[in-house]
Amino acid sequence: MKYEWIDKYCMSKAGVEKDFKIEWDAIRYLVGRKMFAMQGEDKDKKTIITLKCEPSFGQFLREQYQHIVAGYYMNKQHWNSVYLDGDVPDDILKQMIDMSYQLVLNSLSKKIQKKIIVSQYS
DSSP states (O other): OOOTTHHHHHHTSTTEEEEEEGGGTEEEEEETTEEEEEEEEOTTOOEEEEEEOOHHHHHHHHHHOTTEEEOTTSOTTTEEEEETTSOOOHHHHHHHHHHHHHHHHHHSOHHHHHHHHHHHTO
């Protein structure tokens, strides 16, 4: 796989947990028990990572990169899938991971956000 750094990068973020969803055959990255990234395969067994994005930014990325598509089995407005055999630059994929993490973190209650952020520094 071209993007060997994905797991380490996702896990380096504050409060992240990882699990394996058997029925989806996918690895999920969660913050505050909410998924911000999912790595698995599409129906053709091509490896993908699915990430949450601001809708307008996600649309922009899909127009720029053929290997970024509307979220596979997800809300097509808010989620995008990146084919990991494609040519999306590392910095763009990292930006997408960062945005997804931040969007999900910001959706959590202030109490949970504070707990996650404080745990990062302890």
